[in-house]
Amino acid sequence: DAMVIQNPRYQVTQFGKPVTLSCSQTLNHNVMYWYQQKSSQAPKLLFHYYDKDFNNEADTPDNFQSRRPNTSFCFLDIRSPGLGDAAMYLCATSRAGGYGYTFGSGTRLTVV
């Protein structure tokens, strides 16, 4: 089945130690998004790629970076995780115009 896959489901990292979360898709969608969702809150958009074009949200901290080496893969890099970065990180994809919006199952990040 075509889908959006996030690995790992759970990630524990040390305070200040760089960590990378991965997302892959078999939908061949143009757009890939990264969201941060903290407990009992709505997901917050961090950035998205429209094909190779990177679009950062104005309030996304510099600590968060992203890479999209090809259509299928997108990575979220947290350069120096703080305790406040502990959250669920959701990857989503869509076609141009937001059609076919599909979420991955998420990666739960714990910072110790």
Next chain:
Amino acid sequence: KNQVEQSPQSLIILEGKNCTLQCNYTVSPFSNLRWYKQDTGRGPVSLTIMTFSENTKSNGRYTATLDADTKQSSLHITASQLSDSASYICVVTLYSGGGADGLTFGKGTHLIIQP
């Protein structure tokens, strides 16, 4: 400011009963409205998506309605099951003329089904 308000914040009902969740939005220009089900520790799963010309959309025991004039939507769950326990999120898409549309999320309604 584009906003999506959901009510109630949380709801507890007995298994087998029906319930209705509400969503009011101020997003403009409007493209579509989606209802998602999010189990604890999981990503959102799409239930329905409606454009401004659609008044109702069903997916099994889930029926969504949309009134684009009053900017209100509802999600009705019929004959609830224990597996319906989850957060239900209303998401409104901003029309951006073919670009990477922005989504505005509601905070969700946390539904608990009790046996």
